[in-house]
Amino acid sequence: MAVNPLLAQDGANQSLFPMPETGEAFVLKRDNIDFECSLPRGGKLWGRGSFFLSSKRIVFVALDKSCRQDFRSFAIPLQTLRKPKFEQPIFGANYLAGSTRPLPGTENDQTAAPLLGGDTVFYLTFRSGGCNTFLQLLFQLLSEVQAQNSQNTIAQAAQEGRLNQVAYVDPSDPSVLYLSQPTAVAGSEEQTNFQMDAPSAPPPEGHPQPARGGGNQQCVIC
Template identity: 30%
Template structure:
């Protein structure tokens, strides 16, 4: 998991070639992370299931946690809970990413205040299972992503794909796409595997998302170390910013491992 690296200009920030599969406005997140003041209490906001991870964006502009990102490879012990009273929720553990602005691990719970926990949980584990199959046998040394220039994402990045490859995504439960002016993209590729190894960068389109439109949309630089700041030029890298060796972990849970429990 990475803290405060997946938001920009009041919206969500995704990688090049990453696609948003599900958008849900009305999530409540609860964390239990020792030594992490950002994790205290319930957080209200929006949740995104993408081809590479789960992203939470806070709706409270004063919260120290404006976003967090959970790549599928960092998830552990994911379960679906169906209490007799109260909203259904998804729970699990998450491991920190290298250079993710925090260290260690934390437990999380996702409360779906308007329903949809079962469908979201099943889709999330299906995506995690597909992504784990695309994990390289010998991953290269981890390199922190260079966010670089960001721009308004083209519609294919957040609209339902017209492709049978994604026919398992429950769009009947989650038909709403995020607002067009709330999705931003960096030119950096995802630093971890996604569900489709053949996904190519989105081509320039005739409706304004060409190179000039990208430059006009956001000729600024985003620094994850200063999540509330935007720069007119790229800030210098921190001293000694060397990449550590790749830290291998167990693959995420398989799709058929999702469990339903009644409290």
């Protein structure tokens, strides 16, 4: 788990995306997302933008709005993702909720410093469209990570450009599958220094707040 992981420009369209880690394969990208999290030692972060699902993590990138200028992105490792729940409130947008904490051994990293002291609770709100393609791939990846399965995996299909052969594609889900892996523009890497003692602005008017319960919910892995 990290605040402001390294970003870079995608060579295909010059948009920002998470700089790939060693052995990481990107699976899909989803736009029109609201992100919110409660930090272990108090305070909240929020933003509006896109998230990327990979074989190792979910990374939110604030592209449209953010609670503060020095909050650009947030990484959720699949290895430490706990109690993921997809909820469909009667009133309000669908959202994914869960908790996470830094990966063991990364506690001294600068990007993990704001997240020490306990679990970070997060919400990813889908402002439009369905989620079946995303959910199927997410929970399959979580199962593979927990089982430490290295063969015939979603990650392997992503690396080989075969996601369209193994993923259930829901026409109502606007998630974009990676049929080839993105490459970073040389020298485009950027990382924003997060000031832990700086205040965060409240969400702007019109920033939807997830309705906590009150609708259908799905918890596949607890």
